[in-house]
Amino acid sequence: xxxxISSLGEFGLIRRLTQGITGKHDSTRTGIGDDxxxxxxxGDKLILVTTDLLLEGIHFDLSYTPLKHIGxxxxxxxxxxxxxxxxxxxxxxxxxxxxxxxxxxxxxVLYGGLxxxxxxYGVDIVGGDTSASLTGLTIxxxxxxxxxxxxxxxxxxxxxxxxxxxxxxxxxxxxGLQLLEREKTVFAGEKxxxxxxxxxxxxxxxxxxxxxxxxxILMLAEKNIVPTAMIDVSDGLSSELLHLAYExxxxxxxxxxxxxxxxxxxxxxxxxxxxxxxxxMNGGEDYELLFTVPLAQHEAVExxxxxxxxxxxxEPELGNYLVGRDGGExxxxxxxxxxxxxxxxxxxxxxxxxxxxI
Amino acid sequence: xxxxISSLGEFGLIRRLTQGITGKHDSTRTGIGDDxxxxxxxGDKLILVTTDLLLEGIHFDLSYTPLKHIGxxxxxxxxxxxxxxxxxxxxxxxxxxxxxxxxxxxxxVLYGGLxxxxxxYGVDIVGGDTSASLTGLTIxxxxxxxxxxxxxxxxxxxxxxxxxxxxxxxxxxxxGLQLLEREKTVFAGEKxxxxxxxxxxxxxxxxxxxxxxxxxILMLAEKNIVPTAMIDVSDGLSSELLHLAYExxxxxxxxxxxxxxxxxxxxxxxxxxxxxxxxxMNGGEDYELLFTVPLAQHEAVExxxxxxxxxxxxEPELGNYLVGRDGGExxxxxxxxxxxxxxxxxxxxxxxxxxxxI
Numbered sequence: 051x052x053x054x055i056s057s058l059g060e061f062g063l064i065r066r067l068t069q070g071i072t073g074k075h076d077s078t079r080t081g082i083g084d085d086x087x088x089x090x091x092x093g094d095k096l097i098l099v100t101t102d103l104l105l106e107g108i109h110f111d112l113s114y115t116p117l118k119h120i121g122x123x124x125x126x127x128x129x130x131x132x133x134x135x136x137x138x139x140x141x142x143x144x145x146x147x148x149x150x151x152x153x154x155x156x157x158x159v160l161y162g163g164l165x166x167x168x169x170x171y172g173v174d175i176v177g178g179d180t181s182a183s184l185t186g187l188t189i190x191x192x193x194x195x196x197x198x199x200x201x202x203x204x205x206x207x208x209x210x211x212x213x214x215x216x217x218x219x220x221x222x223x224x225x226g227l228q229l230l231e232r233e234k235t236v237f238a239g240e241k242x243x244x245x246x247x248x249x250x251x252x253x254x255x256x257x258x259x260x261x262x263x264x265x266x267i268l269m270l271a272e273k274n275i276v277p278t279a280m281i282d283v284s285d286g287l288s289s290e291l292l293h294l295a296y297e298x299x300x301x302x303x304x305x306x307x308x309x310x311x312x313x314x315x316x317x318x319x320x321x322x323x324x325x326x327x328x329x330x331m332n333g334g335e336d337y338e339l340l341f342t343v344p345l346a347q348h349e350a351v352e353x354x355x356x357x358x359x360x361x362x363x364x365e366p367e368l369g370n371y372l373v374g375r376d377g378g379e380x381x382x383x384x385x386x387x388x389x390x391x392x393x394x395x396x397x398x399x400x401x402x403x404x405x406x407x408i
Numbered sequence: 409x410x411x412x413i414s415s416l417g418e419f420g421l422i423r424r425l426t427q428g429i430t431g432k433h434d435s436t437r438t439g440i441g442d443d444x445x446x447x448x449x450x451g452d453k454l455i456l457v458t459t460d461l462l463l464e465g466i467h468f469d470l471s472y473t474p475l476k477h478i479g480x481x482x483x484x485x486x487x488x489x490x491x492x493x494x495x496x497x498x499x500x501x502x503x504x505x506x507x508x509x510x511x512x513x514x515x516x517v518l519y520g521g522l523x524x525x526x527x528x529y530g531v532d533i534v535g536g537d538t539s540a541s542l543t544g545l546t547i548x549x550x551x552x553x554x555x556x557x558x559x560x561x562x563x564x565x566x567x568x569x570x571x572x573x574x575x576x577x578x579x580x581x582x583x584g585l586q587l588l589e590r591e592k593t594v595f596a597g598e599k600x601x602x603x604x605x606x607x608x609x610x611x612x613x614x615x616x617x618x619x620x621x622x623x624x625i626l627m628l629a630e631k632n633i634v635p636t637a638m639i640d641v642s643d644g645l646s647s648e649l650l651h652l653a654y655e656x657x658x659x660x661x662x663x664x665x666x667x668x669x670x671x672x673x674x675x676x677x678x679x680x681x682x683x684x685x686x687x688x689m690n691g692g693e694d695y696e697l698l699f700t701v702p703l704a705q706h707e708a709v710e711x712x713x714x715x716x717x718x719x720x721x722x723e724p725e726l727g728n729y730l731v732g733r734d735g736g737e738x739x740x741x742x743x744x745x746x747x748x749x750x751x752x753x754x755x756x757x758x759x760x761x762x763x764x765x766i
Contacts, residue, residue, distance in 0.1 A: 053512035060538050063512060067519045073532045075498050077554070081534035089499060089534070091554060093450030101535060101550055103503035107542040140433050141447060145461035145548055154411035154421060161425045174431045176439035176447070177459060180418050184465040190503055190548035192459055196435070196449060 083297070084205050085134035085282055086195070095196040098139075100131035106186030114230045117156055119258045120189070121163025127284065128193035129171050130262040130337045134282035135204070136270070137197030139171060144178035147188030160189075171264060201276050203341070208279035208298035212342035212363040215277075215351050217266045219310040220287055221326070224333025225318040226250075226257025232322075252314045260337045267339075269354050277341035286334040288382045292370055294340065301368040302382075304361030307375050331372070331382075441655070442563050443492035443640060444553070453554040456497075458489035464544030472588045475514055477616045478547070479521025485642065486551035487529050488620040488695045492640035493562070494628070495555030499534045500526065503548040505541030518547075529622060559634050561699070566637035566656035570700040570721040573635075573709050575624045577668040578645055579684070582691025583676040584608075584615025590680075610672045618695045625697075627712050635699035644692040646740045650728055652698065659726040660740075662719030665733050689730070689740075 055063055068082045079088040079096060086100035102124070106112060110120050125142060132139040144164060148157060168175055173193070208214075233245040247254055263282075270277065279298055281290045287309070295302045311330050319326040342363055343351055351357055361373075370382040413421055426440045437446040437454060444458035460482070462468060468478050483500060490497040502522060506515060526533055531551070566572075591603040605612055621640075628635065637656055639648045645667070653660045669688050677684040700721055701709055709715055719731075728740040 051513060055506060055508075055510065055512055055515070058512055063515065064538055066512065067515065067538075068533070071523070071533050073534065074530065075532055077498050078532045078534055081499075081532060082536070087499065087501070087534035089552065091449055091451040091453065091455055095449065097449055097455065099499070099501060099535060099550070099552060101501040101503055101537055101548070103505055103537045103539050103546065103548055105505050105539055105541050105543075105546065108505070108540050140435050141439075141445065141457070143445070143457060143459040143550060145459050147461055147463050147466070147546070148413060150413075152413065154413055154416055154424065155409060157413070157421065157425060165429070172432065174433055174436045174439060175426070175429050176431065176436055176445035177457060178440070179459055179461045180422055180425075181461050181463055182466050183463050185463075185543035188461065188463065188505070188546055188548075190459070190461055190546075192457070192501060192550040194447065194457060194552075 080204070085131040086137070088135070088202060094199070096199055096202055098132050098135050098137045098195040098197055099192065100128055101190065101192040102128050102131075104189040106188070111230075111234070112187070114234055115258060117160040118163035118166075121160040122167045122259055123163075124189045124191050125164050125167035125171070125173070126260055126262045127337065128191045129167070129173065129264070130282045130284070132193055132195035133262055133264055133267045134280050134339060135195075135197055136201050136267060136277065136280060137195045138264075138267070139173050139193050139195040141174045141176045141194045142168065143192045144175055145180070145190040146178070147181045147183030149183045149186060152187065171262065203277045203280040204297070205279055205281050205294050206297035206299075208294055208300050208342040208363045209344070210300065210363055210365055211345045212278050213345055213348050213351070213359050214291070214302060214304060214340070214342050214361040214363065215357050215359050216283065216287065216310065216338055216340045217263050217357050218336065218338040219312045219315065220283065220336050220338065221319075221330035221333045222253050222256035222312050222315045223260060223335035224329050225315050226253035226255070227335070228322055228324075229253055229318060230257065250314060250318065252312060253318055257335065260335065262337055263339045266354070266357065269357075273350055273354065275343060275347055275350055277343050280339060280341035283336040283338045283340050284334060286332040287336070287340065288331040289334070290340050292382055294342070295363070295366075295370050298363070299366050301364040301366050302361055302370050303364055303368070303373055305373045308358060308360040310358045327372075438562070443489040444495070446493070446560060452557070454557055454560055456490050456493050456495045456553040456555055457550065458486055459548065459550040460486050460489070462547040464546070469588075469592070470545070472592055473616060475518040476521035476524075479518040480525045480617055481521075482547045482549050483522050483525035483529075483531070484618055484620045485695065486549045487525070487531065487622070488640045488642070490551055490553035491620055491622055491625045492638050492697060493553075493555055494559050494625060494635065494638060495553045496622075496625070497529060497531050497551050497553040499532045499552045501550045502533055502536035503538070504536070505539045505546035507541045507544055510545065529620065561635045561638040562655070563637055563639050563652050564655035564657075566652055566658050566700040566721045567702070568658065568721055568723055569703045570636050571703055571706050571709070571717050572649070572660060572662060572698070572700050572719040572721065573715050573717050574641065574645065574668065574696055574698045575621050575715050576694065576696040577670045577673065578641065578694050578696065579677075579688035579691045580611050580614035580670050580673045581618060581693035582687050583673050584611035584613070585693070586680055586682070587611055587676065588615065608672060608676065610670060611676055615693065618693065620695055621697045624712070624715065631708055631712065633701060633705055633708055635701050638697060638699035641694040641696045641698050642692060644690040645694075645698065646689040647692070648698050650740055652700070653721070653724075653728050656721070657724050659722040659724050660719055660728050661722055661726070661731055663731045666716060666718040668716045685730075
């Protein structure tokens, strides 16, 4: 009996592997199924733990990604998961598998990116593991953080009529990836390719040097807003909305004309003849925060800089839909979330790289 | 400027990468440089965090290691690091990178080993990450545990005249690895090799299904013994003694005739024409506990089942020595600790696999 992993996809596999796993310890508040595990070790605050594995060729391509950026991004994607619980990251551990083609200087540059992210976000590197690798570069990071007991936000708390909010803009990191992949193909074989990225710097920055939205968490705290549910946008808005709705036993409606998109993203989609909304909905790697608040806090969140209301929560029977500019409704599908699933390859009109993180 | 990582070795690389890293948070009690980081989140107990990265072809060979054992061992090596702080593991996160040759059933078997270890040691799986991998199987585990505030044991607390103790016996896992590597060579090309391991079961068990010494930690607690320093034996006794002595700013003397060695280990060394003491000192992967207690507790530790006193701590100027059966002294060298360092390949008379864990 051999079941291909591609037939289940990442989330199907995780569901199957973790079936029946329940926390036995008093200190395990919640485990698998959110951005971070929530542990209760008896202090004033709850403890959050999240982890991400980054593999060369899957999550990053060294032909166009500087090692310093890989280090920076490896830290940031973990920090983002802690913020998505309304918490604050405090420590990380860093494990790296290194093949022979890397020098000590290379790894120092990688570590430089990690250290920079830690400095900016106020996080300590407290441990890790270093190993030889027969193949590519492997990076595994675990982040530990904390959150006030009454302020932890899960994915499952969204209620009917809550408004759905997202920070920043979407689809830019995916467009940056498409751009890098195209230039790689164009310049294939040339040793030092220096393509012209003029006017597209934002897309590259979103792809190569994403930031975690600590600022949003600080703004929410300042305004005394505790979201009812929250998740970070790593696999694409569509996928994250489905997670949030599923876990909250709810449905959702979002509006195409409310989805925040940068003009560089739009221009690039035009140039690539891609569907802009598909890119914004399924591109992934945005590391923005998607959250819900009660309708009564509608006006309060509107005052938050860079936060956009894109829709609302419904009863579960109403399903999960994107309402188009013409009023037509399209059911949300999680195209972005399954790089382990073969049939989830991007459509031909958005060929190129898959979303990086899974 | 290109410095080969092999010229520094793992510990040299870690020293270089982590230079100047200090904990900035109040919650960071100690970071890099012990079996686990010690965090203080204000509860009754301190929190311990450790992590290990296991890569196919470096840390395990799937041609003779069942996936279930890989899962079990991956958990156990992390738990061992928590026990080495005199603490108790409570949660783990599990990240796996999976290449296409693995089926869902394969990964379920791997997970079965992880779950079994978690059940036996009372640990919850609380999260992780699952990714496609272009190359082999990658497993990254982080373990979180707790320890009473007045009972945490570091590597750096050994004092002059403390006695040095080690649990269990040493060198068997290394001999098990040699045995498996030999059979793999002998049966190379044959599809189902079923060598005769009669009389060598202990060696295989020590290599393929090691246990973490929770029982030793429980015995120490029962007798109210808090070691002055402790470390687990993953890279070999010699390497761990040097760590412990270096961190404690001390020297050590251990006695060849006190090193606990199982008769199967001795018989196998004879068969392989290997130096038995070298195997016991440098083989690694024993996952025993090496610890020191004040001389006054000498008699108390002697009553602990399976714990052996092998030497004592000296002033640092006296160096680190193994006292032979003839009274001759040999300076300890960390042969086992540097698989990233090329010149640390095992000598020709102990050819075969390198120690697995680094």
